[in-house]
Amino acid sequence: DVVLTQTPPTLSATIGQSVSISCRSSQSLLDSDGDTYLNWLLQRPGQSPQLLIYSVSNLESGVPNRFSGSGSETDFTLKISGVEAEDLGVYYCMQATHAPLTFGSGTKLEIK
Amino acid sequence: QVTLKESGPGMLQPSKTLSLTCSFSGFSLSTSGMVVSWIRQPSGKSLEWLAAIDWDGDKYYNPSLKSRLTVSKDTSNTQVFLKITSVDIADTATYYCALGVRDWGQGVMVTVSS
Numbered sequence: 001d002v003v004l005t006q007t008p009p010t011l012s013a014t015i016g017q018s019v020s021i022s023c024r025s026s027q028s029l030l031d032s033d034g035d036t037y038l039n040w041l042l043q044r045p046g047q048s049p050q051l052l053i054y055s056v057s058n059l060e061s062g063v064p065n066r067f068s069g070s071g072s073e074t075d076f077t078l079k080i081s082g083v084e085a086e087d088l089g090v091y092y093c094m095q096a097t098h099a100p101l102t103f104g105s106g107t108k109l110e111i112k
Numbered sequence: 113q114v115t116l117k118e119s120g121p122g123m124l125q126p127s128k129t130l131s132l133t134c135s136f137s138g139f140s141l142s143t144s145g146m147v148v149s150w151i152r153q154p155s156g157k158s159l160e161w162l163a164a165i166d167w168d169g170d171k172y173y174n175p176s177l178k179s180r181l182t183v184s185k186d187t188s189n190t191q192v193f194l195k196i197t198s199v200d201i202a203d204t205a206t207y208y209c210a211l212g213v214r215d216w217g218q219g220v221m222v223t224v225s226s
Binding site for chain 1: 149160161172174208219
């Protein structure tokens with residue numbers, strides 16, 4: 001199975017601060033169709049996960065543009081440019097290039 | 113508007129079979145490209161993909177659990193089911209169904225306890 005390693009495991013930020021989360025894959029996530037199926041999800045406390053970014057850098061509809069994704073092959077980054085209070089929760093990367101789908105261990109974002 | 117809702121027994125004993133139902137609206141599972149997955153999350157831990165079924169009836173399983181899992185759908189394509197045999201305390205988790213990775217249900221908590 002593809003192992004996704006997220007760092008840091010926890011992140012403490014003030015409102016307005018910019019932060020980044022790293023996701024490293026044990027295998028290249030570049031699919032034979034040319035796409036890279038690396039997504040980012042946010043799970044707010046007590047809620048289901050919600051999709052933020054799909055295929056590395058595509059912003060899901062309705063998601064604020066302070067969220068951005070980048071990367072390729074095995075190294076990926078989620079950046080929040082100007083954290084807001086509603087951004088607290090656990091961020092997960094997940095891959096859908098290789099079966100079975102797998103998720104990172106999560107990065108908990110706390111607001112100072 | 114796509115909505116999914118999971119239902120299950122809440123609690124069951126070790127060695128029993130867990131039966132879960134995902135009831136959905138806002139899309140048809142008979143439409144090409146549609147895939148409904150089951151994913152679980154033990155309390156305080158990350159997510160684990162379990163199984164999926166697509167519009168064509170093809171089924172996909174996590175190899176680590178494949179021998180215990182059965183995913184199916186109803187003929188009206190409005191519900192998807194998951195059965196897990198021989199449950200253990202380690203199967204205690206919140207179980208989600210999801211359409212692709214975009215739309216998730218609220219989850220149903222399942223506790224395995226004697």
